[in-house]
Amino acid sequence: MQSDTRLRTLFNPDSVAVIGASRNPGKLGHVVLANLVGAGYRGKLFPVNPAGGEILGLKTYSAINRLPHSPDLAVVVLPRQDVLRTLDELAEARVGAVCVITAGFRETGRDGFELEMRMADLARRKNITLLGPNSLGLINTECGLNATIAQAMPARGSIGFFSQSGALCSAILDWADGEGVGFSKFVSLGNKAALSEADVLEALGDDPDTRVIIGYLESVDDGEKFLRKARAVTGTKPVIMIKAGTTPSGARATSSHTGSMAGSLVASTAAFRQAGIIEMHDLEALFDLARAFSEQPLPKGPNLTVITNSGGPGILAADACEGAGLNLARPSQKTLQILTEALPPFAAIYNPIDIIGDARADRYRATLEAVAQDEITHAILVLLTPTASAEIEATAQAIIDTAKACDKPVFACFMGHERIKPGRDMLLAAGIPCYAYPEPAIRAISSMLAHYRWLNRPYPVEVCFRRDKGKAEHVIAKARRIGLQELPFADAMSVAAAYELPVPETRLVRTSDQAVRAAKKLGYPVALKIVSPHIQSRADVGGVAIDLHTPRDVRDAWLDITSRTQRKRPDAYIAGCLVQTMGPIKAREVEVRFTQDPQFGPLLSFCLAGPLSEMLGDVSYRLAPLTLQDAQDIIREIRSFPLLRGARGEEPVNLTAIEDILLSMSQLATDFPGIQEAVLSPVLVNAEGAFVSDLRLTIG
Amino acid sequence: MQSDTRLRTLFNPDSVAVIGASRNPGKLGHVVLANLVGAGYRGKLFPVNPAGGEILGLKTYSAINRLPHSPDLAVVVLPRQDVLRTLDELAEARVGAVCVITAGFRETGRDGFELEMRMADLARRKNITLLGPNSLGLINTECGLNATIAQAMPARGSIGFFSQSGALCSAILDWADGEGVGFSKFVSLGNKAALSEADVLEALGDDPDTRVIIGYLESVDDGEKFLRKARAVTGTKPVIMIKAGTTPSGARATSSHTGSMAGSLVASTAAFRQAGIIEMHDLEALFDLARAFSEQPLPKGPNLTVITNSGGPGILAADACEGAGLNLARPSQKTLQILTEALPPFAAIYNPIDIIGDARADRYRATLEAVAQDEITHAILVLLTPTASAEIEATAQAIIDTAKACDKPVFACFMGHERIKPGRDMLLAAGIPCYAYPEPAIRAISSMLAHYRWLNRPYPVEVCFRRDKGKAEHVIAKARRIGLQELPFADAMSVAAAYELPVPETRLVRTSDQAVRAAKKLGYPVALKIVSPHIQSRADVGGVAIDLHTPRDVRDAWLDITSRTQRKRPDAYIAGCLVQTMGPIKAREVEVRFTQDPQFGPLLSFCLAGPLSEMLGDVSYRLAPLTLQDAQDIIREIRSFPLLRGARGEEPVNLTAIEDILLSMSQLATDFPGIQEAVLSPVLVNAEGAFVSDLRLTIG
The missing domain is CATH 3.30.470.20 (ATP-grasp fold, B domain)
Structure with missing residues (x-):
């Protein structure tokens, strides 16, 4: 965590105080302390509780100002009304980082929101790194720091995780525990009063223990900052995220949950894409990808080779490739030759390579070896169904050996449950993603290819345009002064012209005679368009006539347009019409x-x-x-x-x-x-x- | 299986002969017999092997004509070259049903295809119910019949399954074994030489032990028959299917796998929809749905209530509802009142109902009871994340009790792994689908709603149109006689007119003078269209002019159209132009x-x-x-x-x-x-x- 010494204090504290430590195992103030002790944290621990004494065998201090020295990190687990005062005391004691677990702030309404604002303000003034409030806490497996109220400590690993939902953190820790997935850092952002997703993302980006970053967000506070930081991070490691609340129903649920605005789906999707973030829409996909990215190299191109012992799953894999940007390329001539010799006559040697139902492990191994050395192939997916002949563990071993010996990503899909379990366990232990169905495997490979392409994208060319900014400024300021919401058409045209947009020449006229005169000046053909401050879309009221070639055309059109507009929008004030030069007709x-x-x-x-x-x-x-x-x-x-x-x-x-x-x-x-x-x-x-x-x- | 006595013989035989039974445990001829014995089949078993003697303690017959009496079902596990001859012997012995496990027919090329055709022909002539060849076999759990070469016998249950992929059957049996999912019938269709998906679907539809049917198909042989049978079945039970090979890549893989044509995605999707079949595109969804349908009642409307102890998953559920046709309806006034009293002040009482992170089981129970009696709600989804306060088993019990007491479908999503496992196991054992993520739960509820709507759709109104079929017949026959591929425009218009389609009046003309005369007769305005046997789309060559009001317009258009067409398609023979009455301009x-x-x-x-x-x-x-x-x-x-x-x-x-x-x-x-x-x-x-x-x- 080189990026910011303040964040280094948060993640790598030499000492941690638990403010509100409790003797009662049912209290969160006890859970945090127990987690810190249980995870084997090697720094100093200072429980703070007015009653003093001992908790979990640790000397307990009755107040912050009684601590032997200032701790690097303080975890606050107090009733809401005591948090602000405590933060002040911690500032006095020159504590560098504070994690507030206490809930009941922004998410509960106006009072909580104001209290939270005051905390954020205090943290800013006193230069405290503030995580939360309403955070589940944070974990750094590298130094055995588990400053959370969660029920499990994950294994060490290379996945860095941050989440705006605390409960989701609990679920993920429990899932990781069962699946044997390890984490480097684990951060529950809480209400993000001070420390934002952008700060944490940057810190994880700089963290040498983190190879893959996954995140769950419901809102982004400073989009511009987030994007800037994210773009820097995705240049070195994959960032996979869910942005929840992107549908109208989801957005309603978000605002009632966090009191924050979810923003539009299209904006966040555009933002993620431009920052090179891989966006997922469900949790299963998020975890599948985290694993795949942390364990396998990136495919260097779209050519996927599928090896299967049964046709059906091969077809399903092929179906899934469509639209995923992956290509079931035909193997090289050399590979085809090897396969023809190695496989029985009814095998399909193209792609998917179907080594058919009676295949034992040796047939998998021979095929894998041929495919691994084939330069056409960028990634390999091995499908196995537990047929009578299937040698599940030996096949897993062949896959593991192949993956070790080549620099291409290798994925497996072992279909079934009990019988394939030993093989699946071997593969997962060896760092080969193994799925129950072909579709998620294809999805993972496709996302890894997208990240490879992001890393190898052309260097971005920034473009700066010649423009008359001063003129545009002048026009806009004038409109603002007279309280306009929308620029009058002629003014909008001036702004456009100042930015060298190819706009037509235009005259505003108030009678059909003026229109005919203007048309003559501009040169036929012309277009005629209704002008009214009350009409947004001229086309909707039939207020546009184009391709007018003669004065007669102009007069007819004038009558048409104005009468139609008056009929459709009797309330609208009609200021006149615009006469314009015409763009190309065939366009x-x-x-x-x-x-x-x-x-x-x-x-x-x-x-x-x-x-x-x-x-x-x-x-x-x-x-x-x-x-x-x-x-x-x-x-x-x-x-x-x-x-x-x-x-x-x-x-x-x-x-x-x-x-x-x-x-x-x-x-x-x-x-x-x-x-x-x-x-x-x-x-x-x-x-x-x-x-x-x-x-x-x-x-x- | 009332539908067809022949199929009854296949699924409920009183005696089974295994032709090609083997002493060698490595041979399929041994596996089938061992499976039959192992599953506790209560009918008579006749192993047939030229060597005679005993296999697995059963008296073995040296030939089919040595059997003590004719068996109901014969399972054939012989080398390919012996199958046809054996089928003949079985016909002689008046065996009603034959399952051919032997592979190497249609899927291997021309020779195999012809052999298969001869088998099918023989079966038809001798009135034998023929399953396969290249079938994995079939299972009827109700009578302990496991006539397969698979490795596992599923538990009894209410899911009927058929599959065109044998290997997929193995995977599914293994999966079902691990997940504790039971089946009623299990059929591997093989190459469908005689018995088709439509036959099996019908039989499962009539089977009182089957409540839900799931199927995997790569091709449909007689679409019309399949649809007719399917429509009858879906009127009484849900049919959930995957049609593989629906993308170009998948179709290529299919044809190399089965030698059959995959057909178009849009046609099969339309077919499934019109037959009320629920179409899925991945296996995971297929199984999720099979379980949900077999265990829960259908929702009677779109209103889903989500109860959660954490905001994040609630938002993800809400996001998933969008586009799934589900509606997070606001609870009734009465329910809101109950919730206001029962829940803490920071809980969200609308929908999703967020009973917040410190919720214990009693809060879940109170909320569930209120929601279950709310007439607005049609379905309930309970989300749980393993927070520190979560009471996982007691919450599972509350869900089970609620589901028992109400007639609405209840679904659960317990997120995590080890900690939530006891709760998940309780729910699954009680028949409540429990998912690891919100998205598949929403997908299942959405499909169940679709099936409810299918069952309650308006009675279909068949429409028969007045038409002059004879006239159309005459026109088409004439075109055929002179070898045309496409009807000349005027003839096409006659056919359309015979079917009372609103077509314009039309004259074919060869000069601009003729065009002007025709226009006068038809009445202005008219349209002018190029006529050439070599031009498919007139618009693409600029061969259409519309809204012609004067003879001058017609002459100009004639020149425009013909010269443009000649320029764009110098090779095309221009037969003239059509003059037509105009349809409405504003349309x-x-x-x-x-x-x-x-x-x-x-x-x-x-x-x-x-x-x-x-x-x-x-x-x-x-x-x-x-x-x-x-x-x-x-x-x-x-x-x-x-x-x-x-x-x-x-x-x-x-x-x-x-x-x-x-x-x-x-x-x-x-x-x-x-x-x-x-x-x-x-x-x-x-x-x-x-x-x-x-x-x-x-x-x-």
């Missing part, structure tokens, strides 16, 4: 947008214009600022991208023009956090270039 | 289509017209014939349905008009299996009605 229509996410800041989105994209969830997201790679990826990520690339014999559109718009928007969002939402829709794009046909800017 | 465009699936017959699909629907997977499917309900559902199932219902202030389109088109198409597909594909696209639909603007009919 795809896309939409570029950003909003401000409360947790992660400006969130850009890209999709095809029109209601279908959102309805069918075909929208891609990135947090600003975008790198060049981000701008390229966000376009290619939508499933309807083939339409832009030129499906069905059409010309591809100018993708660089869209990238430029995305990068300008990223710059605008970063320059002006006060812009709540910006929508460019539709943006017309064809082979020549892009053209922002309409836009809307909303300010705070 | 949504949808697409109705059918194709012939090799396994399940005519498959109808519905989506919005345009490339996005297919690209984004927003297409819904049903197999013909459609009921009225099917026609209504297929429209409402697409995610973009809101656009048809009238999103954003627009009028809804005439859905009945689309339903009529779907039902006509269903009738056409059923009447003419020879029509390979029919595409109506676009179908224009607005508030008034629907109009088939273009169509294409492909014949065999």
Whole structure:
């Protein structure tokens, strides 16, 4: 834990005081002390209890100011009303780190929230590292520190874990105990009054005992900081996380549970992806992955070879590969030759390699050896069903030997229960992930490949755009001064122009005569659009006419648009119409947008214009600022991208023009956090270039 | 097994002969006999081996014609080359049912395939019930019949199982052994030379010992028969199935494994849905569900109440409810009152009900009792994490007592491993599904709700349409006679008209002058469409012009269309253009289509017209014939349905008009299996009605 000496004190204290230590085994103040003693903590332990005496054979101090010297870490297990005062005393005693186990703060309402704020404030002023309150505690297996109220001490291992849910910590400790999974550090974040997920993540990133980090979060307090720290950590070790409360039902449950806002799923998913965090949506997957990452090397490519003694599970594995980015590549000619000689005639030597039901361990071994040396293969999955001929332990041994001798990740799936147990136990003991079904194995390999690609991604290219920030500032400030929520269209256009977005030339007119004159000036064809402060989406009220070629067209359109709008929205004040130069007629229509996410800041989105994209969830997201790679990826990520690339014999559109718009928007969002939402829709794009046909800017 | 006396003989034989019984414990011919003896089969056993003597203390016969009387069932475990001859001898001896365990038939290539066909033919002629070949065997726990080469005999239970993969059977038996799951019947289908999945499904449906049926299939031989039988069975018991090989990778693996065609995912998914089969995609889910269905009553509605002692898992459960069709309904006023009194002030009394981390069993019990009597709740899920205060066994008991006293399904999720094990064991023993994570519990409840709804679906309304079948027949026969693959447009229109589809009036013209004359006759506005036998999609070559109001428009369009088509497809012969009456200009465009699936017959699909629907997977499917309900559902199932219902202030389109088109198409597909594909696209639909603007009919 080099990152921060304050966190080093928290995780590696030379002495620990338990404030509120109790003689009564039913009390949490007893459990903490017993855990510290039981886990074999080698530093000094100071129980503090007004009654003094001895607890668990340890001399007990009646007050903090009676301690022989200032402890590095104090664990507070007192009634809520005593915590703030105690924190003050600990500050007096110059204690470096405090873990508050006591609950009843932010999560219980206004009083608790205020008390918690005062604690956080005190910790900040006195430079105390404060974990919690409402924390289950923390564990460092490396120095035998178990400062928790949990029921079990995990074995030493290379998984670092942090969680915003304390109860989940209990469950995980119990699970780890049963499964024989070890941890390096184990941190229950509690209410995160001071120490945040970002701090702990950074500390685990710097911890030499931690190879894999897993985390459970319900909220992120400072998204920007979290992302920055996470991006640094994921460059050296995998970070696998669940963000709970990402659905409407889940978000409601979260806010009633923690009193914190869950934020939007898309923002946190974009954040995780841009930070290289592997996001999972259920606990089983989280643990499967933690194990796989901590035990196996990363696959260096997508080619998975499946070896099986039965067709059915092989097919299920193949089904699972689809959509997981894995490829059942055909083995090399040399491997095929070896397999043809080694396997019976009815075996399937392609991939999945089906060595058929009467296979004994030698057939597995011969196949494994051939596949392990095949350069085409990046990862190996061995499936076994307990057929009459199956030699379960000998097969496990063949897998273990192969994994030792090659640098490719090797996974096993032994299906069944009692009969396969000895083999499964051997594999797990040897660090080979062994699953009960093919699907989770495929999922783990797929995530490890994603992490390999993250580590080997191109160096991010930061882009800075030429822009007239001062002009945009001026326009926005003016709108703010007169209390506008949304920039008038012409002003929005000025801002866009200042950021070199390809916008049309525009005139605001109030009569059809003015419209015809403006059209003549701009040059035909033109578009005509209704202007009303009360109408958000012009298309919805039929307030747009395009491709007007003659004065007659303009007059007809004026009549159409204004009468239709008045009919549909009789309440709306109509300020006039805009006359605009036209973008290309034959063009795809896309939409570029950003909003401000409360947790992660400006969130850009890209999709095809029109209601279908959102309805069918075909929208891609990135947090600003975008790198060049981000701008390229966000376009290619939508499933309807083939339409832009030129499906069905059409010309591809100018993708660089869209990238430029995305990068300008990223710059605008970063320059002006006060812009709540910006929508460019539709943006017309064809082979020549892009053209922002309409836009809307909303300010705070 | 009332359905079929032949199957009764297979599952409940009074005597079993093992042809190829062996003295050598390493041989399958020994394993089968040992399994029969070991499982305590109470009927007569006749080992058959040319050497005679005794095996496992049983008198062994040297040949089939030496048996004291004809056995009900013969299990054949001989080398491949002896099987056909033996089958003949068994037929001579009037054996009713034969299970062939021997492998090496269809799955090994042409020779094996032909041998298998001859066996199937013999069985048909001699009226033998033939299971296999390449079967692992079958089990009936009710009469202690274990005629398999598997390693374990499952306990008695209410789950009936059939599988096309023998090795998977081994894995499942081993798993069931470890988990204490019981089976009623257990059938390894093998190559399905004679006895098919449909036969076995029907038999399990009629079996009074079977409450839940689970199955694993790689192919369906006679889709129509399977569906008919399945629909009958799912009306009385749940059928849960995996269809493997549904992805391209999986399909490749399937065909190399079984030599059978996997068929399309969408067809089998549509088939399963229309037959009320619950489709799963992984084995874990299959088993989770089998257990849940066999042990708990069905929820009578979507309202799930979650009780938890920790916020985090509650949030994860809430997240999982989203999209699972479950609803975390607010408890009734009465329940809220009880909870307010019974729970501490910081508890969350809404849903999830968080009784917080210091909850003991009494708090669980009080909450459970309140929720169980609440009429709003249809199902209960109890989450427990092993906090310091958790009373695991007493809580399990409270759950068991509640489940006994109420008719709602009760599920548990005890998170952890060693500490929660005693509670988990108690729950499982009492028939309460207990999961390690919230997500699979939610998935099980969701599937049970779907089955409840299936059982309570409205009575299907069969629709028969007025149509001129003879006319369509005549047109199609004529096209066939002259060797056409696709009906000429005008003929396709006649067929459509014969089925009362709302098609435009159409004239085929060869010059622009003819086009103008035709337009005048039909009445403006008209559409103009290129006609070429070489062009499938007119829109792709720019071969369509619509909304032509004047002769001038028609002439311009003629020039545009023909020159554009010639430029894009210089190879295409242009037969002329069609002049058509126009459908409504302001309309949504949808697409109705059918194709012939090799396994399940005519498959109808519905989506919005345009490339996005297919690209984004927003297409819904049903197999013909459609009921009225099917026609209504297929429209409402697409995610973009809101656009048809009238999103954003627009009028809804005439859905009945689309339903009529779907039902006509269903009738056409059923009447003419020879029509390979029919595409109506676009179908224009607005508030008034629907109009088939273009169509294409492909014949065999």
